[in-house]
Amino acid sequence: MDQTLKLKKATYHLYTFTISKLISTFGAQVYTFAISFYILQLTGSATSFATNLICNILPRTLASPIAGYVADKYSRKKIVIISQIATTVTIITLLAVTLTSGLSLLAIYITTCVLSLTSMFSGVTFTASITGLIDKDRIQRAMSLNQMSISFAAIASPAVGGLLYGAVSMSTFLIIYICASIVAVILEATMDFNLFANRAQKEDGQQKESMWQGLKAGVNYLKLQKLVMTMIWISLLINFLFGAFEVGYSFILIEKMKMDSQAFGLTQGAFAVGMLLMSIYFSMGKEVKYPFLVSKRGIIGLGLLMAAIGIPLVVELSSLLTFIYYATIMFSFGVTVMIVNTPLQVLMQKEIDDDFKGRVFSILETMAMALMPLGMVIYGFLYDVFPPQWILLTSSLLLIGVVLFLARSSVVRKVHPEYGEAKRVPKVAGTVI
Template sequence: MDEAMKVRRATYHLYTFTVSKVISTFGSSVYAFGISLYILALTGSAASFALNLICSILPRAVMAPFAGYAADRYPKKVVVILSQTISIVSVGGLLVYSITAGLSLAAIYTATALVSASSMFTSVAFSSAIANLIDPDRIQRAMGFNQSAVAIATIGGPVVGGMLFGFVSIHTFLTIQVAAYSIAVVMEATMDFQLFTRRLKENLTKADKTVRESMKEGIFYVKSNRPVMVIVTVALGVNFFFSALMIGLPFIAVQQLGVKATHFGFIEGMIAGGMLLASVYFSIRKEVKFPLLFAKRGVLSMAVLLSGLGLPLIIELPYPVMVSFYLMLMLTFGITNVFVNTPIGVMIQKEVVEEYRGRVLGIVESMAMAMMPLGYLLFGLLFDLMPAEYVVISSSVCLILMTNYLMRPSVLEEAHPDLAAATQIRSSLQK
């Protein structure tokens, strides 16, 4: 295939990938929110609701390394379509069960766990295939579109899920989910997942390593590649301290400052709004030259914004000003979130060799997901034991110190040799 044909094919992939991602991500968000409302209506129990969340989070954390192995070991297209098909069968099975035997918690929990696990395989395989689907000059645009899909799902999923809960039966709700997943599978089946592959042909059929050996090999690759190791460890820290925001925002705003539920809903929604704005920005701007440096500035900005959560507890603000402050704070937080994720995502696509990309993404996903429940538990206790402003300010300081150490100049210069050269030129000019 000549280069002009490849570029045209990549353009098709770019928009097909985006639409497919929106449909599948949006469908997962609608399912998660809507089925949670059905659980509450069925049982009236917060514990049952929480257990469904566990069934949604735990399989993703456990299966992420296996998803990375599958993405590296088997054709990515097969992994994507097979995992999406499992989601269809899982939701379809719940639909059939609800028609024949009625809805039960055990059936819902099983379907939620299966959908969660299969969506992890889809996500890792699809993410590791972006550099195979899209030409190198448009990877950042693809990552921006990917973040846009997540933001749209975050904003619209609860809205649509709530509407469907209020206006349609559980059977119609599940049928819509099956249809959405099916459309996504049909679109993905038309894509060429080896359009820009750089993997050697002999490695495509290599099957002499066990799952355990392959995973160890992926971990060794991460440890031996310093910039990748930095990305993994920073992702751990950011997700851990992000828990302080997720626990602290409702605790401070609603519990301690008395923000009305309606206004708080808008405050939370501004995070996704900021993500959407930043995603559009990255889809049209030039590629970031020094992604790790760019991400460092984004993490430091997030740390400062985290400390801002406690400002209204220190300085008394009129209610309208306080709500406006939190709206802008969360909008900016959503923007900085994408300013961290997108450059790092592009760097992984370009710098991690194709044979290891799935396992690297699987490790990042697994470690990040594992840190969130630990963070929820720890910060939940801290907010009960200490003044909330102390908790968020201390978390902010810890995140700043961690980032400055892990992303110190020597690490940035190793990841970006051009940055090292530019630094030397500036130093010589100053002398």
Template sequence: MNEAARIKQASYHLYTFTASKLISTFGSSVYAFGISLYVLALTGSAASFAINLICSILPRSLLAPFAGYTADKYSKKTIVVLSQVVSMLSVAGLLIYSLLNGLSLTAIYTTTALLSISSMFTGVTFSSSIANLIDPDRIQRAMGFNQSAISIAAIGGPVVGGMLFGFVSMNVFLMIQAGAYAIAVLLESTMNFKLYTVRAERAVGEATKTMLTEMKEGFSYLKSNRVITVIVTVAIGINFFFSSMMIGLPFIAVQQLNVKATHFGMIEAMIAVGMLAASIYFSISKEVRFPLLFAKRGILGMSVLLAGMAIPLIVGMSYGVMVVYFLLLMLTFGMTNVFVNTPIGVMMQKDVDEEYRGRVFGILESMAMAMMPLGYLLFGLLYDVVPAEYVVGASSFCLIVLTGYLMRPSVLKEAHPELQKNLSNQPEPL
């Protein structure tokens, strides 16, 4: 295939990938919101809601490394299509069960777990495939479109999910979800996941390696690449310390400052609005020249914003000013989040060797997701016994220290040798 034809097909991939990601992510968001409302309406129990959440998070944490191994060893297109088919069949199975027996918590929990696993396989495989689908000059644009799809789903999913839950039966709701996954399958089946592959065929000896051996090789590759190890470690730290924001925002705004539910919904939505605005910016702007340095500044900015949640607790504000303050804070936080994720995502697409890309993304997904339940538990307990301003302040400080140490000048110079002159005079942290 000549270069002009590849560029044309890459353009098709760019928009097909975005459409598929939007449909499947939007469908998952609608399902998660709608089924959560149903569980609460059915049981009135926060514990039942929490179990459904655990069924969504735990399988992703446990199986993500295996998904990464699978993406590296087998056909990425086959994995993506089959995963979406499993998602479609899981929802369709719940629909059939509902028609025959009525919905039960066991059936809902099982479906949630299956969807978590299938969407995780889809996500890890897609993440490791972007550099194979899109030409190098437009990877940042693809990452921007990907973030846009996620943001639109985050904004519109709860709205559509709430509307469907209120106006149609649960069976119609499930039929719509199954149809959305079916459309995603059709789109993904037309994509060429080897368009920009540079990977050679496996040698005979490599083909006989066990799964455990190849997964160990993924960890060994990760440890041998200092810059990628730093990125994964920082991602774990971000997910852990920003759990204090996920728990703290509703606790501070609603519980301590008595922000009305409608206004709090708008505050939470501003995160996704900020992410969407920043994603659009990255989809049309030039590629970031020094992504690790750019991301470091973004993380430090997010850390300051995290501490900023405590300001209304310390400084007296009128109700209107307080709501506007939180709206702007969360808008800026959403934008800064994308300023970190997109450059790092582009960097990993280009710098991680293709044969290890799936395993690296799988390890990243697993370790980052594993920190969330731990963070939720720890910070949930801390907010009950320690003043909230101390919790967010300490979290912000710890994240700043962690980022400053892990992304120290020597690491930045290794990632971007052309920064040598700029950073040569900066001292190393103790």
């Protein structure tokens, strides 16, 4: 294909990919918001809420390596489309169950497990396909636009979900999700996943690699990536401790603060606004020079914000001040999460070989989420027994301590050898170090 035509097609991918993500994410988040609120209002238990989170996390953790192998060995376009179709069929089935026998916790848990698998296969494959869809010079822009679409959906969906919850039936939420998923399938079917792909062609007569051999090759390749390996070990403990926020935030606001659905939805939207603004900043600014160091500082910031969530449980605030406080906290969370994630995502897209992207990203996700289900169970129990503010404070101190130890200065210098020489140089406008 002519280079000019390829660049035009890449531009089409840039916006089709963004719109597809926006539509499918909006439907998914409206569904998630409604289901979370439904479970908490039905049971009033943090344990039940945590169980649904586990149904989302555990299947992803177990099947992620398989998804990475599949993404590296088979047609990535087919994987994405089949995953999205499976999502649509799953929600249609849940809608049918709801209309015939009513919505139950068991039906919700089963649906969450299936959706976890389909979204994981689609997500890993899409992430591994970025450099095949978009030319290298616009990868950072693609990642930023992708995050902007997710942020737009995150801003709108909690607000819409909060306004609609109680005003319409659960069936309406499911129908919205079904429509969004169908549109996403249509858009994804028009994309060329091999436009800029640099994957090795299998030679005639070459022995087919088994799944175990493929996974082992991915692990061996990953061992050579110092930055990724360091982040994996940090992520193991960070994701476990972050269960204090994942379980505690909704539990505190809905059960302890008795915040209504509209206000709760708006605080969730503030998180997305923070992510959106930082996405715009990263799409316009220069690439981060020392991404590992930025990530370290960002995680410390997340620890401090997590501790701050418990303050209104100790200091009495009016309803308005409580809403403003949590909206500010969530906005700051959104900003800080982007500071942690975006620079590393762009770096890994450019550095990891195209034939290993699926396995590397899936292994990274598996390792990062390996302790999260255990964290959900433990924190679900702790929030039903102990004061939430002390759980948050203890977890945040452990979070900061883990990062300061595992990402100490000597480790930063190994990841960024040039940092020791450059740290005395004044910051350049548009960079974060």
